[in-house]
Amino acid sequence: MFVPKKLIVTGGAGFIGSNFVHWVIQNVDDVEITVLDALTYAGNLENLKGLPEDRVKFVHGNICDKGLVEELFSRADSCVHFAAETHNDNSINDPEPFVETNVRGTYVLLQAARRFNLRFHHISTDEVYGDLALDDPNKFTENTPYNPSSPYSSTKAASDMLVRAWHRTYGIMSTISNCSNNYGPRQHIEKFIPRQITNILVGIKPKLYGDGLNVRDWIHVDDHSSAVWKILTKGRIGETYLVGANGERSNKEVLRIILSLMGKSEDDFEWVRDRPGHDRRYAIDSTKLRTELHWNPTKSKFEEGLKDTISWYVDNRSLWMGQKDCVEKKYSLSE
Ligand code: NAD
Ligand code: TDX
Numbered sequence: 001m002f003v004p005k006k007l008i009v010t011g012g013a014g015f016i017g018s019n020f021v022h023w024v025i026q027n028v029d030d031v032e033i034t035v036l037d038a039l040t041y042a043g044n045l046e047n048l049k050g051l052p053e054d055r056v057k058f059v060h061g062n063i064c065d066k067g068l069v070e071e072l073f074s075r076a077d078s079c080v081h082f083a084a085e086t087h088n089d090n091s092i093n094d095p096e097p098f099v100e101t102n103v104r105g106t107y108v109l110l111q112a113a114r115r116f117n118l119r120f121h122h123i124s125t126d127e128v129y130g131d132l133a134l135d136d137p138n139k140f141t142e143n144t145p146y147n148p149s150s151p152y153s154s155t156k157a158a159s160d161m162l163v164r165a166w167h168r169t170y171g172i173m174s175t176i177s178n179c180s181n182n183y184g185p186r187q188h189i190e191k192f193i194p195r196q197i198t199n200i201l202v203g204i205k206p207k208l209y210g211d212g213l214n215v216r217d218w219i220h221v222d223d224h225s226s227a228v229w230k231i232l233t234k235g236r237i238g239e240t241y242l243v244g245a246n247g248e249r250s251n252k253e254v255l256r257i258i259l260s261l262m263g264k265s266e267d268d269f270e271w272v273r274d275r276p277g278h279d280r281r282y283a284i285d286s287t288k289l290r291t292e293l294h295w296n297p298t299k300s301k302f303e304e305g306l307k308d309t310i311s312w313y314v315d316n317r318s319l320w321m322g323q324k325d326c327v328e329k330k331y332s333l334s335e
Contacts, residue, residue: 002078002119004078004232006031006077007076007078007079008072008079010079010109011084012033012035013048014047014082015042015184015187015188016123016225017037018047018048018186020224020228031055032055033055033057034057034072042086042087063081069112070115073115077119078118079109079119079120080123081120085098085102085152086152087190089331089334091151091155098151103155106163110163110172110174113166113174114172117172117173120175121232122160122163122174124159124177124178125153125156126140126179126242127152129145130279131279131282132283136281139283140285142240160178160240164176173237177243178241178242179219180283181217181218181282182220184222185312192251197258197262198313205268205270206268207269207271208255208269208272209273213252214280214281215248215249215250215251215282216254218302220297222298223245223297223300226295226297228243230289231289231293236292244286245300247300247302255269257303262310
Protein backbone atom coordinates (compact mmCIF):
# COMPACT_ATOMS: atom_id res chain seq x y z
CA MET A 1 0.00 0.00 0.00
CA PHE A 2 1.23 3.50 -0.87
CA VAL A 3 0.68 6.21 1.77
CA PRO A 4 0.82 9.71 0.22
CA LYS A 5 2.15 12.41 2.53
CA LYS A 6 2.84 15.22 0.08
CA LEU A 7 0.38 15.09 -2.78
CA ILE A 8 0.17 17.38 -5.79
CA VAL A 9 -3.27 17.75 -7.36
CA THR A 10 -3.24 19.33 -10.82
CA GLY A 11 -6.49 20.99 -11.89
CA GLY A 12 -7.61 21.10 -8.26
CA ALA A 13 -9.59 24.32 -8.74
CA GLY A 14 -11.86 22.66 -11.32
CA PHE A 15 -14.93 20.50 -10.80
CA ILE A 16 -13.63 17.01 -10.02
CA GLY A 17 -10.21 18.11 -8.73
CA SER A 18 -11.73 20.42 -6.11
CA ASN A 19 -14.26 17.82 -5.01
CA PHE A 20 -11.38 15.34 -4.69
CA VAL A 21 -9.40 17.76 -2.48
CA HIS A 22 -12.45 18.29 -0.23
CA TRP A 23 -13.00 14.51 -0.11
CA VAL A 24 -9.38 13.79 0.88
CA ILE A 25 -9.34 16.46 3.60
CA GLN A 26 -12.59 15.06 5.02
CA ASN A 27 -11.58 11.41 4.85
CA VAL A 28 -7.81 11.15 5.27
CA ASP A 29 -5.47 12.44 7.98
CA ASP A 30 -1.80 13.22 7.57
CA VAL A 31 -1.62 14.22 3.94
CA GLU A 32 -0.66 17.69 2.69
CA ILE A 33 -1.96 18.79 -0.69
CA THR A 34 -0.53 21.28 -3.17
CA VAL A 35 -3.02 22.28 -5.84
CA LEU A 36 -1.44 23.35 -9.14
CA ASP A 37 -3.96 25.10 -11.35
CA ALA A 38 -3.76 27.67 -14.16
CA LEU A 39 -7.23 29.07 -13.30
CA THR A 40 -8.52 28.91 -16.86
CA TYR A 41 -12.17 29.84 -17.43
CA ALA A 42 -12.99 26.43 -15.83
CA GLY A 43 -11.01 26.90 -12.61
CA ASN A 44 -12.27 28.87 -9.62
CA LEU A 45 -10.49 29.48 -6.32
CA GLU A 46 -13.90 29.63 -4.64
CA ASN A 47 -14.07 25.87 -5.21
CA LEU A 48 -11.30 25.49 -2.60
CA LYS A 49 -12.94 27.74 -0.01
CA GLY A 50 -13.16 26.37 3.54
CA LEU A 51 -10.18 24.03 3.28
CA PRO A 52 -7.55 24.15 6.08
CA GLU A 53 -4.60 26.36 5.07
CA ASP A 54 -2.10 24.20 6.93
CA ARG A 55 -3.03 21.18 4.78
CA VAL A 56 -3.89 22.67 1.37
CA LYS A 57 -1.62 25.08 -0.52
CA PHE A 58 -2.54 26.67 -3.83
CA VAL A 59 -0.03 27.37 -6.60
CA HIS A 60 -1.24 29.38 -9.58
CA GLY A 61 0.59 27.95 -12.58
CA ASN A 62 0.51 25.93 -15.76
CA ILE A 63 1.29 22.22 -16.02
CA CYS A 64 3.25 23.02 -19.20
CA ASP A 65 5.71 25.12 -17.13
CA LYS A 66 8.57 22.64 -16.74
CA GLY A 67 10.54 24.72 -14.21
CA LEU A 68 7.56 25.18 -11.91
CA VAL A 69 6.48 21.54 -12.22
CA GLU A 70 10.01 20.32 -11.39
CA GLU A 71 10.23 22.63 -8.38
CA LEU A 72 6.91 21.30 -7.01
CA PHE A 73 7.66 17.66 -7.82
CA SER A 74 11.05 17.87 -6.07
CA ARG A 75 9.17 18.44 -2.79
CA ALA A 76 6.34 15.89 -3.23
CA ASP A 77 5.85 12.11 -3.18
CA SER A 78 2.79 11.81 -5.46
CA CYS A 79 0.60 13.52 -8.04
CA VAL A 80 -3.02 13.05 -9.09
CA HIS A 81 -3.38 14.67 -12.51
CA PHE A 82 -6.83 16.15 -13.20
CA ALA A 83 -5.81 19.29 -15.12
CA ALA A 84 -7.21 19.30 -18.64
CA GLU A 85 -9.32 21.10 -21.16
CA THR A 86 -12.51 19.09 -20.71
CA HIS A 87 -15.45 20.30 -22.77
CA ASN A 88 -16.23 18.46 -26.02
CA ASP A 89 -18.09 21.41 -27.58
CA ASN A 90 -15.11 23.72 -26.96
CA SER A 91 -12.75 21.16 -28.48
CA ILE A 92 -14.79 21.16 -31.68
CA ASN A 93 -14.59 24.98 -31.93
CA ASP A 94 -10.90 25.29 -30.99
CA PRO A 95 -8.82 22.12 -30.46
CA GLU A 96 -5.48 23.85 -29.86
CA PRO A 97 -5.60 24.31 -26.06
CA PHE A 98 -6.66 20.65 -25.83
CA VAL A 99 -3.51 19.49 -27.56
CA GLU A 100 -1.37 21.85 -25.50
CA THR A 101 -2.72 21.06 -22.02
CA ASN A 102 -3.92 17.48 -22.39
CA VAL A 103 -0.98 16.16 -24.42
CA ARG A 104 2.00 18.46 -23.82
CA GLY A 105 1.00 19.19 -20.21
CA THR A 106 0.81 15.49 -19.41
CA TYR A 107 4.20 14.99 -21.08
CA VAL A 108 5.78 17.69 -18.87
CA LEU A 109 4.33 16.08 -15.73
CA LEU A 110 5.49 12.61 -16.76
CA GLN A 111 9.05 13.80 -17.34
CA ALA A 112 9.06 15.38 -13.87
CA ALA A 113 7.50 12.27 -12.28
CA ARG A 114 10.28 10.26 -13.90
CA ARG A 115 13.01 12.61 -12.68
CA PHE A 116 11.76 12.78 -9.07
CA ASN A 117 10.34 9.25 -8.87
CA LEU A 118 6.81 10.29 -7.91
CA ARG A 119 3.78 8.04 -7.65
CA PHE A 120 1.64 9.35 -10.54
CA HIS A 121 -2.10 8.81 -11.01
CA HIS A 122 -3.58 9.96 -14.31
CA ILE A 123 -7.26 10.88 -14.50
CA SER A 124 -8.90 9.98 -17.78
CA THR A 125 -12.30 9.40 -19.32
CA ASP A 126 -14.42 6.61 -20.76
CA GLU A 127 -14.63 8.68 -23.95
CA VAL A 128 -11.27 7.30 -25.09
CA TYR A 129 -13.14 4.09 -26.02
CA GLY A 130 -15.48 5.83 -28.47
CA ASP A 131 -19.16 4.98 -28.21
CA LEU A 132 -21.54 2.02 -28.07
CA ALA A 133 -24.80 1.43 -29.90
CA LEU A 134 -27.90 1.83 -27.73
CA ASP A 135 -28.66 -1.90 -28.02
CA ASP A 136 -25.08 -3.17 -27.59
CA PRO A 137 -25.08 -5.66 -24.67
CA ASN A 138 -21.41 -4.87 -23.98
CA LYS A 139 -19.92 -2.16 -21.79
CA PHE A 140 -16.40 -0.69 -21.88
CA THR A 141 -13.75 -2.71 -20.03
CA GLU A 142 -10.02 -2.15 -19.51
CA ASN A 143 -9.47 -4.25 -22.67
CA THR A 144 -11.71 -2.26 -25.02
CA PRO A 145 -9.64 -0.83 -27.90
CA TYR A 146 -9.21 2.95 -27.95
CA ASN A 147 -11.42 4.66 -30.55
CA PRO A 148 -11.89 8.34 -29.59
CA SER A 149 -14.30 10.52 -31.57
CA SER A 150 -13.73 14.17 -30.65
CA PRO A 151 -10.69 16.44 -30.43
CA TYR A 152 -11.18 16.33 -26.63
CA SER A 153 -11.31 12.54 -26.32
CA SER A 154 -8.48 12.04 -28.81
CA THR A 155 -6.17 14.26 -26.72
CA LYS A 156 -7.18 12.37 -23.57
CA ALA A 157 -6.44 9.10 -25.40
CA ALA A 158 -3.04 10.49 -26.42
CA SER A 159 -2.29 11.42 -22.79
CA ASP A 160 -3.21 7.91 -21.63
CA MET A 161 -0.81 6.47 -24.22
CA LEU A 162 2.00 8.67 -22.94
CA VAL A 163 1.40 7.45 -19.38
CA ARG A 164 1.45 3.81 -20.52
CA ALA A 165 4.67 4.33 -22.49
CA TRP A 166 6.41 6.20 -19.65
CA HIS A 167 5.57 3.32 -17.32
CA ARG A 168 6.77 0.63 -19.67
CA THR A 169 9.87 2.42 -20.96
CA TYR A 170 11.02 4.39 -17.93
CA GLY A 171 9.31 2.43 -15.16
CA ILE A 172 7.43 5.38 -13.68
CA MET A 173 5.05 4.40 -10.87
CA SER A 174 1.81 5.22 -12.65
CA THR A 175 -1.82 4.16 -12.73
CA ILE A 176 -4.69 5.37 -14.93
CA SER A 177 -8.41 5.60 -14.25
CA ASN A 178 -11.05 6.10 -16.94
CA CYS A 179 -14.28 7.35 -15.43
CA SER A 180 -17.78 7.90 -16.77
CA ASN A 181 -19.73 11.20 -16.64
CA ASN A 182 -19.50 12.92 -13.24
CA TYR A 183 -22.16 15.11 -11.69
CA GLY A 184 -22.40 17.01 -8.40
CA PRO A 185 -21.54 20.41 -6.93
CA ARG A 186 -18.98 22.83 -8.45
CA GLN A 187 -19.33 21.63 -12.06
CA HIS A 188 -18.91 24.34 -14.70
CA ILE A 189 -22.23 25.55 -16.11
CA GLU A 190 -21.18 24.76 -19.69
CA LYS A 191 -21.74 21.05 -18.93
CA PHE A 192 -25.10 19.32 -19.49
CA ILE A 193 -26.59 18.98 -15.98
CA PRO A 194 -25.53 22.37 -14.52
CA ARG A 195 -26.41 24.12 -17.79
CA GLN A 196 -29.98 22.87 -17.60
CA ILE A 197 -30.35 23.58 -13.85
CA THR A 198 -29.04 27.14 -14.23
CA ASN A 199 -31.11 27.72 -17.39
CA ILE A 200 -34.24 26.90 -15.41
CA LEU A 201 -33.09 29.16 -12.55
CA VAL A 202 -32.61 32.17 -14.85
CA GLY A 203 -35.70 31.50 -16.98
CA ILE A 204 -34.11 30.05 -20.14
CA LYS A 205 -35.49 26.83 -21.61
CA PRO A 206 -33.20 23.79 -21.21
CA LYS A 207 -31.58 22.63 -24.46
CA LEU A 208 -31.44 19.05 -25.69
CA TYR A 209 -29.08 18.04 -28.50
CA GLY A 210 -30.19 15.83 -31.41
CA ASP A 211 -32.91 13.33 -30.50
CA GLY A 212 -32.06 13.36 -26.75
CA LEU A 213 -31.55 9.59 -26.77
CA ASN A 214 -27.75 9.66 -26.24
CA VAL A 215 -26.88 7.74 -23.10
CA ARG A 216 -24.34 8.75 -20.44
CA ASP A 217 -23.32 6.59 -17.45
CA TRP A 218 -23.61 9.01 -14.50
CA ILE A 219 -21.54 8.78 -11.33
CA HIS A 220 -21.57 11.15 -8.35
CA VAL A 221 -18.28 13.03 -8.10
CA ASP A 222 -17.73 11.82 -4.49
CA ASP A 223 -17.77 8.22 -5.71
CA HIS A 224 -15.15 9.13 -8.32
CA SER A 225 -13.03 10.67 -5.54
CA SER A 226 -13.18 7.56 -3.36
CA ALA A 227 -12.23 5.42 -6.37
CA VAL A 228 -9.22 7.62 -7.16
CA TRP A 229 -8.01 7.40 -3.56
CA LYS A 230 -8.31 3.57 -3.64
CA ILE A 231 -6.32 3.38 -6.86
CA LEU A 232 -3.67 5.85 -5.70
CA THR A 233 -3.09 3.97 -2.45
CA LYS A 234 -3.84 0.34 -3.38
CA GLY A 235 -3.81 0.12 -7.18
CA ARG A 236 -1.24 -2.04 -8.96
CA ILE A 237 1.45 0.03 -10.65
CA GLY A 238 1.09 0.10 -14.45
CA GLU A 239 -2.60 -0.81 -14.34
CA THR A 240 -5.73 0.89 -15.65
CA TYR A 241 -9.01 0.86 -13.71
CA LEU A 242 -12.41 1.81 -15.11
CA VAL A 243 -14.65 3.78 -12.74
CA GLY A 244 -18.45 3.71 -13.07
CA ALA A 245 -21.59 3.31 -10.98
CA ASN A 246 -24.06 1.61 -13.37
CA GLY A 247 -25.83 4.93 -13.93
CA GLU A 248 -26.90 4.75 -17.58
CA ARG A 249 -29.61 7.27 -18.51
CA SER A 250 -30.60 9.01 -21.72
CA ASN A 251 -30.15 12.78 -21.81
CA LYS A 252 -33.89 13.19 -22.23
CA GLU A 253 -34.56 11.09 -19.13
CA VAL A 254 -32.05 13.15 -17.07
CA LEU A 255 -33.55 16.43 -18.27
CA ARG A 256 -37.08 15.30 -17.44
CA ILE A 257 -35.99 14.40 -13.88
CA ILE A 258 -34.35 17.83 -13.45
CA LEU A 259 -37.46 19.61 -14.75
CA SER A 260 -39.71 17.63 -12.47
CA LEU A 261 -37.47 18.15 -9.37
CA MET A 262 -37.53 21.89 -10.12
CA GLY A 263 -41.32 22.02 -10.34
CA LYS A 264 -41.53 22.41 -14.14
CA SER A 265 -43.40 20.48 -16.82
CA GLU A 266 -41.23 17.60 -18.10
CA ASP A 267 -41.70 18.88 -21.67
CA ASP A 268 -40.59 22.43 -20.96
CA PHE A 269 -37.38 22.31 -23.03
CA GLU A 270 -36.11 23.10 -26.54
CA TRP A 271 -34.50 20.82 -29.11
CA VAL A 272 -31.28 22.25 -30.58
CA ARG A 273 -28.82 21.22 -33.29
CA ASP A 274 -26.87 18.05 -32.52
CA ARG A 275 -23.17 18.07 -31.57
CA PRO A 276 -21.00 17.06 -34.61
CA GLY A 277 -19.65 13.53 -34.10
CA HIS A 278 -21.85 13.14 -30.98
CA ASP A 279 -21.06 9.88 -29.16
CA ARG A 280 -24.21 7.76 -28.81
CA ARG A 281 -23.68 5.85 -25.60
CA TYR A 282 -21.07 5.30 -22.89
CA ALA A 283 -21.27 2.42 -20.40
CA ILE A 284 -18.64 1.26 -17.91
CA ASP A 285 -17.94 -2.20 -16.54
CA SER A 286 -16.10 -1.47 -13.28
CA THR A 287 -15.74 -5.12 -12.18
CA LYS A 288 -11.93 -4.92 -11.94
CA LEU A 289 -12.00 -1.97 -9.53
CA ARG A 290 -14.76 -3.55 -7.45
CA THR A 291 -13.26 -7.03 -7.16
CA GLU A 292 -9.55 -6.19 -6.97
CA LEU A 293 -9.68 -3.04 -4.81
CA HIS A 294 -13.09 -3.62 -3.13
CA TRP A 295 -14.41 -0.23 -4.21
CA ASN A 296 -18.13 0.42 -4.22
CA PRO A 297 -20.07 3.60 -4.94
CA THR A 298 -22.11 4.93 -2.01
CA LYS A 299 -24.09 7.65 -3.80
CA SER A 300 -25.91 5.59 -6.44
CA LYS A 301 -29.37 7.10 -5.89
CA PHE A 302 -29.35 9.40 -8.91
CA GLU A 303 -32.53 11.37 -8.09
CA GLU A 304 -31.20 12.13 -4.58
CA GLY A 305 -27.83 13.21 -5.94
CA LEU A 306 -29.53 15.43 -8.52
CA LYS A 307 -31.72 17.00 -5.83
CA ASP A 308 -28.62 17.92 -3.78
CA THR A 309 -26.88 19.21 -6.91
CA ILE A 310 -29.85 21.45 -7.76
CA SER A 311 -29.79 22.80 -4.17
CA TRP A 312 -26.09 23.57 -4.50
CA TYR A 313 -26.69 25.69 -7.64
CA VAL A 314 -29.62 27.43 -5.92
CA ASP A 315 -27.47 28.19 -2.84
CA ASN A 316 -24.36 29.27 -4.77
CA ARG A 317 -25.72 31.64 -7.42
CA SER A 318 -22.84 34.06 -6.87
CA LEU A 319 -20.39 31.40 -8.10
CA TRP A 320 -21.99 30.96 -11.54
CA MET A 321 -24.25 33.97 -12.24
CA GLY A 322 -21.35 36.06 -13.58
CA GLN A 323 -20.57 33.45 -16.27
CA LYS A 324 -24.09 32.58 -17.38
CA ASP A 325 -24.56 35.21 -20.11
CA CYS A 326 -21.17 34.52 -21.63
CA VAL A 327 -21.70 30.72 -21.70
CA GLU A 328 -25.14 31.02 -23.30
CA LYS A 329 -23.92 33.58 -25.84
CA LYS A 330 -21.21 31.16 -26.91
CA TYR A 331 -23.74 28.33 -27.28
CA SER A 332 -26.14 30.54 -29.25
CA LEU A 333 -23.51 30.84 -32.03
CA SER A 334 -23.65 27.08 -32.73
CA GLU A 335 -27.23 26.22 -31.77
P1 NAD B 1 -12.79 21.13 -15.31
O1 NAD B 1 -12.79 21.69 -16.69
O2 NAD B 1 -13.92 21.46 -14.40
O3 NAD B 1 -11.44 21.57 -14.55
C1 NAD B 1 -10.18 21.54 -15.17
C2 NAD B 1 -9.21 22.30 -14.27
O4 NAD B 1 -7.89 22.22 -14.85
C3 NAD B 1 -9.53 23.79 -14.11
O5 NAD B 1 -9.42 24.18 -12.76
C4 NAD B 1 -8.49 24.48 -14.97
O6 NAD B 1 -8.16 25.78 -14.52
C5 NAD B 1 -7.32 23.51 -14.86
N1 NAD B 1 -6.40 23.61 -16.00
C6 NAD B 1 -6.71 23.58 -17.33
N2 NAD B 1 -5.59 23.71 -18.08
C7 NAD B 1 -4.55 23.78 -17.20
C8 NAD B 1 -3.14 23.91 -17.36
N3 NAD B 1 -2.58 23.97 -18.58
N4 NAD B 1 -2.37 23.95 -16.25
C9 NAD B 1 -2.92 23.89 -15.01
N5 NAD B 1 -4.26 23.79 -14.80
C10 NAD B 1 -5.06 23.73 -15.88
O7 NAD B 1 -12.62 19.57 -15.49
P2 NAD B 1 -13.27 18.34 -14.72
O8 NAD B 1 -14.60 18.06 -15.29
O9 NAD B 1 -13.11 18.54 -13.27
O10 NAD B 1 -12.30 17.16 -15.20
C11 NAD B 1 -11.11 16.85 -14.49
C12 NAD B 1 -10.45 15.65 -15.12
O11 NAD B 1 -11.33 14.54 -15.10
C13 NAD B 1 -10.05 15.85 -16.59
O12 NAD B 1 -8.81 15.25 -16.80
C14 NAD B 1 -11.15 15.14 -17.36
O13 NAD B 1 -10.67 14.67 -18.61
C15 NAD B 1 -11.46 14.00 -16.42
N6 NAD B 1 -12.83 13.44 -16.51
C16 NAD B 1 -13.91 14.25 -16.41
C17 NAD B 1 -15.20 13.71 -16.41
C18 NAD B 1 -16.44 14.56 -16.24
O14 NAD B 1 -17.54 14.04 -16.30
N7 NAD B 1 -16.32 15.86 -16.02
C19 NAD B 1 -15.35 12.32 -16.55
C20 NAD B 1 -14.20 11.51 -16.68
C21 NAD B 1 -12.95 12.08 -16.64
O1 TDX C 1 -26.89 21.74 -23.55
C1 TDX C 1 -26.58 20.57 -23.73
N1 TDX C 1 -27.51 19.70 -24.21
C2 TDX C 1 -27.25 18.39 -24.43
O2 TDX C 1 -28.14 17.64 -24.88
C3 TDX C 1 -25.25 20.05 -23.41
C4 TDX C 1 -24.20 20.97 -22.86
C5 TDX C 1 -25.01 18.71 -23.61
N2 TDX C 1 -25.97 17.89 -24.12
C6 TDX C 1 -25.69 16.44 -24.25
C7 TDX C 1 -24.37 16.07 -24.92
C8 TDX C 1 -24.02 14.77 -24.22
O3 TDX C 1 -24.68 13.69 -24.85
O4 TDX C 1 -25.57 15.94 -22.91
C9 TDX C 1 -24.57 14.92 -22.82
C10 TDX C 1 -23.53 15.34 -21.79
O5 TDX C 1 -22.83 16.45 -22.32
P1 TDX C 1 -21.55 17.10 -21.60
O6 TDX C 1 -21.94 17.56 -20.23
O7 TDX C 1 -20.95 18.07 -22.53
O8 TDX C 1 -20.63 15.82 -21.35
P2 TDX C 1 -19.92 14.76 -22.34
O9 TDX C 1 -19.75 15.31 -23.69
O10 TDX C 1 -20.65 13.46 -22.19
O11 TDX C 1 -18.47 14.68 -21.66
C11 TDX C 1 -18.37 14.65 -20.21
O12 TDX C 1 -18.13 13.35 -19.74
C12 TDX C 1 -16.86 12.79 -20.00
C13 TDX C 1 -17.26 15.59 -19.71
O13 TDX C 1 -17.52 16.90 -20.18
C14 TDX C 1 -15.91 15.11 -20.13
O14 TDX C 1 -14.90 15.94 -19.61
C15 TDX C 1 -15.72 13.71 -19.61
O15 TDX C 1 -14.51 13.18 -20.04
